[in-house]
Structure formats: C-alpha cells, structure tokens
Amino acid sequence: MRVAVIGASGRMGKNLISAIKSAEGVSLGAAILKPGSSLIGADAGEIAGEGKLNVAAVASLQDCVNDFDVLIDFTTPELTLENAAFCAQHNKAIVVGTTGLNDDEKAKLTEASSASPVVFAPNMSVGVNLTLKLLATAAEILGDDYDVEIVEAHHKHKVDSPSGTALRMGEVVADALGRDLKECAVYGREGQIGPRTQKEIGFETIRAGDVVGEHSVWFATEGERIEIVHKASSRMTFAKGAVRAASWLEGKAAGMYDMQDVLNLK
Numbered sequence: 588m589r590v591a592v593i594g595a596s597g598r599m600g601k602n603l604i605s606a607i608k609s610a611e612g613v614s615l616g617a618a619i620l621k622p623g624s625s626l627i628g629a630d631a632g633e634i635a636g637e638g639k640l641n642v643a644a645v646a647s648l649q650d651c652v653n654d655f656d657v658l659i660d661f662t663t664p665e666l667t668l669e670n671a672a673f674c675a676q677h678n679k680a681i682v683v684g685t686t687g688l689n690d691d692e693k694a695k696l697t698e699a700s701s702a703s704p705v706v707f708a709p710n711m712s713v714g715v716n717l718t719l720k721l722l723a724t725a726a727e728i729l730g731d732d733y734d735v736e737i738v739e740a741h742h743k744h745k746v747d748s749p750s751g752t753a754l755r756m757g758e759v760v761a762d763a764l765g766r767d768l769k770e771c772a773v774y775g776r777e778g779q780i781g782p783r784t785q786k787e788i789g790f791e792t793i794r795a796g797d798v799v800g801e802h803s804v805w806f807a808t809e810g811e812r813i814e815i816v817h818k819a820s821s822r823m824t825f826a827k828g829a830v831r832a833a834s835w836l837e838g839k840a841a842g843m844y845d846m847q848d849v850l851n852l853k
C-alpha cells in the first residue's frame with residue numbers, strides 16, 4: 588500500500604510519516620504541504636526527523652495523484668472535505684482523523700464515501716476504541732440513576748471543543764441509555780445554572796500546555812462514582828492506528844467505516 592500524508596509537517600503529519608516508516612506492508616508514497624510552505628521540495632523523512640525517505644514534499648494532491656493508493660488526512664474540516672472529494676474522483680481510499688466537522692460536513696464526507704472507501708474516526712488509538720465499548724457496557728448496566736459527565740484535556744493549540752473523542756463518548760453513552768445527545772448534552776456550565784437535570788450529559792474542556800489527549804467519563808450517584816479514563820501520552824498511538832486503518836482499507840468496497848470496523852470491535 589502506498590500511503591500519502593497531507594499536512595505532513597503538522598503534529599500528526601510528522602508522527603504519521605514515522606509510523607509509516609516503521610510499519611510493514613506500507614510505504615510513504617507522497618507527502619503534501621500547504622501551498623507556499625517553505626518545506627515544499629524537502630524530503631518528507633527529514634521533515635519528520637526520520638532521515639531521508641526519498642519522497643519530496645509537494646503542494647497539492649494533483650502533484651502526486653499517481654504516487655499513492657490511500658490518503659491519511661489529519662488537517663481541518665474544510666480541507667478534509669476537499670481531499671475526500673478528490674479521493675472519490677480518483678478512486679483513492681482515505682483515512683480521516685480530522686475532528687470538529689459539523690453535521691453538514693459529516694454528510695458531505697458520507698457522500699464522498701459512496702464512491703470510494705473512507706475510515707473516519709475521532710480517535711484512532713486502540714485504547715480509546717476499547718474504552719468506547721467499556722462505556723457502552725457501563726451505561727447499560729448503570730442506567731439513568733448515574734449522572735454522566737465527560738471531562739477532556741488537550742494541548743493549548745487544539746482548535747475544536749469538545750474533542751471529537753469526547754463527543755463520540757457522549758454519543759455512545761447516550762445511545763446505550765436511549766437518549767439523543769443533541770437533546771441532553773450540556774457544555775461548559777457557568778453562572779446560576781440551577782440543579783442538574785437527571786438525564787443531561789455534561790462536557791467539560793481543559794486546554795493547557797502540551798497535553799496529548801485525556802478523557803475521563805464519570806458515572807456518579809449517591810454513595811459512589813465510577814471513572815473510566817483514557818490518557819494518551821504519545822501521538823504515535825493515533826498515528827499507528829491510522830496506518831493500521833490504511834492497510835485495512837486494501838480491497839475494501841466504497842462506504843463509510845470507523846475504527847471499530849478496523850479493530851473488529853463491532
């Protein structure tokens with residue numbers, strides 16, 4: 588599998604190049620940077636601190652259209668949609684890790700997946716995807732008597748809130764409790780808010796320093812509290828998951844998949 592990475596000099600882009608270098612059965616086919624970047628033409632391996640990989644970074648997907656089979660995209664919602672449309676048009680698979688897409692943008696991504704396969708997941712780590720299963724089980728067993736609160740912490744550069752992972756955790760818990768997250772979610776309380784309603788699911792966001800990504804889901808009732816916690820300490824955990832998804836896509840039919848499909852957790 589020849590894999591292309593767009594946003595190759597970003598926090599995830601560099602980790603993705605490292606993960607591709609150390610994975611079996613995949614190779615780096617192309618690395619794409621923002622047009623105008625001073626790194627265009629530089630060796631992608633050197634951009635990632637991995638030494639030469641003999642792949643020169645380019646400024647657009649069109650410039651490397653014959654050099655890859657699957658694109659890995661951890662960028663911005665707007666760019667991801669452009670990239671997904673390009674992949675659909677050119678029969679390329681795509682792995683999307685970008686978060687912060689609104690409902691309309693998610694619908695457009697689903698539209699692109701009717702032409703070629705897409706893996707789209709807000710968190711590519713094995714640990715978070717297992718945690719989603721644990722959350723569903725906990726919510727089913729604990730039911731409506733336990734208040735659910737989701738706390739997430741990330742580095743100060745992160746631009747979307749709550750994190751995509753926190754929102755997915757909320758969806759999983761809401762589904763297991765027969766609720767609609769759109770109706771029961773409460774974000775960042777402030778002021779004279781009154782007592783908590785029984786069925787709300789609260790989200791709290793911390794942005795500070797270099798935190799890679801931490802999620803904690805509380806189930807609290809009179810007399811006890813359970814916390815299910817995941818802490819990422821390296822972006823390589825997301826990058827390895829994305830590369831695993833890219834390999835998994837080989838030979839897959841067009842359609843929308845997620846990491847639960849890739850990891851066989853459904």
Ligand SMILES: NC(=O)C1=CN([C@@H]2O[C@H](COP(=O)(O)OP(=O)(O)OC[C@H]3O[C@@H](n4cnc5c(N)ncnc54)[C@H](OP(=O)(O)O)[C@@H]3O)[C@@H](O)[C@H]2O)C=CC1
Nearest residue numbers: 594596597598599620621661662684685686709710711825
């Ligand atoms: N699903 C998962 O497991 C994970 C998801 N994420 C998500 O991934 C996304 C990216 O995160 P992160 O790597 O931290 O962010 P960065 O800002 O570090 O990386 C984004 C990259 O995209 C590049 N970019 C922007 N516009 C273009 C363009 N037109 N062409 C090519 N490249 C472009 C940026 O370039 P420049 O710097 O020059 O602007 C930057 O290098 C976020 O949505 C984040 O939430 C993050 C970690 C894990």
Ligand SMILES: O=C(O)C1=N[C@H](C(=O)O)C[C@H](O)C1
Nearest residue numbers: 686709710745750751752800
């Ligand atoms: O922006 C990040 O860094 C991360 N974003 C993802 C999210 O929004 O859930 C996943 C991970 O926690 C890191």
